[in-house]
Amino acid sequence: MLQVSTIEKEFDRCLEGLKKRGFEDAESHLNEVLTIDADRKKLQGELDDVLHESNKLAKEIGQLFQQGKKEEVNKIKERTSNLKQQSKAMGEELNALESTLTKLLYNIPNIPHSSVPAGKSEDDNEVVKIDDGAIPELKEHKKPHWELIEEFDIVDFELGNKVSGAGFPFYKKEGARLVRGLINYFLDKAVDAGYEEVQPPVVINEASGLGTGQLPDKEGQMYQMEASNLYLIPTAEVPITNMYRDVILKEDQLPIKHAGHTPCFRREAGSWGSHVRGLNRLHQFDKVEVVQVVEPSKSYAVLDEMVAHVQDIIKSLNLPYRILRLCAGDLGFTSVITYDFEVYSAAQEKWLEVSSVSNFEAFQANRLKLRIKNKQGKKELGHTLNGSALALPRIMAAILENNQDGDSIKMPDVLHSYLGFKEIRK
RNA sequence: AGAGGCGUGGCAGAGUGGUCGAAUGCGGCGGUCUUGAAAACCGUUGUGCCGCGAGGUACCGGGGGUUCGAAUCCCUCCGCCUCUGCCA
CATH class of the missing domain: 3.30.930.10 (Bira Bifunctional Protein; Domain 2)
Known part of the structure; x- marks a missing residue:
């Protein structure tokens, strides 16, 4: 499968190559890859932030437990359960994006070498x-x-x-x-x-x-x-x-x-x-x-x-x-x-x-x-x-x-x- | 195929719920020392993703679950080992 980075950096060459093969809707396919990949990156960053927050809280809870401060623990727990729901939803969405992206990429053939002659059969x-x-x-x-x-x-x-x-x-x-x-x-x-x-x-x-x-x-x-x-x-x-x-x-x-x-x-x-x-x-x-x-x-x-x-x-x-x-x-x-x-x-x-x-x-x-x-x-x-x-x-x-x-x-x-x-x- | 056991970094091998991406040893890489090498000593040494960077995040066979928190508990799949069965 093509690398997203190749499609990004050499969009025109990819497009031209796919057209040479007679690949239908080459441009929209390539554009869709880039769009989904951008969405994926954005979501990945957001998810990491949520996880970061919830990891931090989990550590705090651990410390509070050791100090025996149970009331404070319960307060924080409310926040973590909220974060957990968020991260779960985001994780599912991220998986969906990744599998869509993979499927798209699986369906795009390799780019022919410049010396490959044009032709159909x-x-x-x-x-x-x-x-x-x-x-x-x-x-x-x-x-x-x-x-x-x-x-x-x-x-x-x-x-x-x-x-x-x-x-x-x-x-x-x-x-x-x-x-x-x-x-x-x-x-x-x-x-x-x-x-x-x-x-x-x-x-x-x-x-x-x-x-x-x-x-x-x-x-x-x-x-x-x-x-x-x-x-x-x-x-x-x-x-x-x-x-x-x-x-x-x-x-x-x-x-x-x-x-x-x-x-x-x-x-x-x-x-x-x-x-x-x-x-x-x-x-x-x-x-x-x-x-x-x-x-x-x-x-x-x-x-x-x-x-x-x-x-x-x-x-x-x-x-x-x-x-x-x-x-x-x-x-x-x-x-x-x-x-x-x-x-x-x-x-x-x-x-x-x-x-x-x-x-x-x-x-x-x-x-x-x-x-x-x-x-x-x-x-x-x-x-x-x-x-x-x-x-x-x-x-x-x-x-x-x-x-x-x-x-x-x-x-x-x-x-x-x-x-x-x-x-x-x- | 049945019963039991096991699966942690390149390898070996700790770790059984919290600060563990993970002790230690070996190997690898860099350095000191040496005419050179060995030995010794010092340092360093997994992979992916997000980010210009700082950094963040994920990965302890795969997937799912319990929990505020999982290498560690549960389920499931896969693989390996031992015994039994079968068989070139």
Whole structure:
């Protein structure tokens, strides 16, 4: 969530940014935040005065009791009960103001970076790089992956339907080993790049969902376990970033770099249709996520570092890719700037999103109360970033389609040692 | 899951109704001493909110209550420990 102080100091920039996103009634929202916050401050001061008075009287009563002056005590008690009623009413009003303010702030998205292009939908995203040198020419053998996985019997959707439901496939034989190999390869790359590996829980509580911005608005996108009031994670970003909720980091602990593999669960309600087939969209998929917590002054250098990391992995798999800078309208609620990576899947003749790398600046940190204390003892909110490095199913789809050769599918060289085979045969 | 116990500052650990944001020890930071270091000694050392400031206010797991006054009493939720049960 945005800081009130940011809205106050940089009102015009905030307003402009929200308009760029197409956020309705931006100006009245921002103004309301400032009004309520001013009311809150005023009331807080008044309440403190009342409490001050009543604390003073309570101390007097204590002293009078010790001196045995009971009649005087009774006189003062009348005044305190009056003050108590006042402070109670004021306290309730203050709580109400605070919760209204929080709700308002929860509903205001992050301010896009100045380099983020204007635009409403994915059609307006800006292509910042295309490396399509590796696009294969498929002539005789040009089957989409959903046909290949059936022919080679390596992913089974029917079985998934029976056991779980649509979007929960079984991976089998070389398919299962490819999943395992990719996870290991991606984790090794992350560890080599200095990320500390973690295996987080795949369920999170409500506080964590609020911390990274999945709640309160987007609970419909997560699977919820009502009986225990827990959610299945949509991405490892949630548990990993929440490791640092309510934490004050020392400057010399930074940068915090974590990588973790988890399955990710997404309900994807209403987003199914004939255009999403096979591995293109699933309710459960594997992903290796990288997360960093850094000093504000360094977050853009770190964003570049993360983009380079993802690019390096995709290149090593010899997949054609392009990098998009998301337009304001397509930007996630919590993000200041996001680069999407897409790989080209040659039989579908489609670009598939396989990674999303974002800088949230202090937006998540403000919700998380994630602060950094410098050597002078000054505290400020940290910046959080994360990126997929990488999400598996679409990478699999592109590998299968781009490397098909009739009776076999060749595996990228870098994976051979991870897989124990060089190609998948019928 | 049942019974009992516990939850205090970075850590350890006092405090059972009044002047307690909280003793003490350790750790951290600054200093004295030293060629340097250690030791010793001195000082300092939680977080939020309101305020230009002085200062005020809130926080002893979370929430609620009793009381003029709560770390301390009551209720409730959460977490941890021990025993019993179950189980990869």
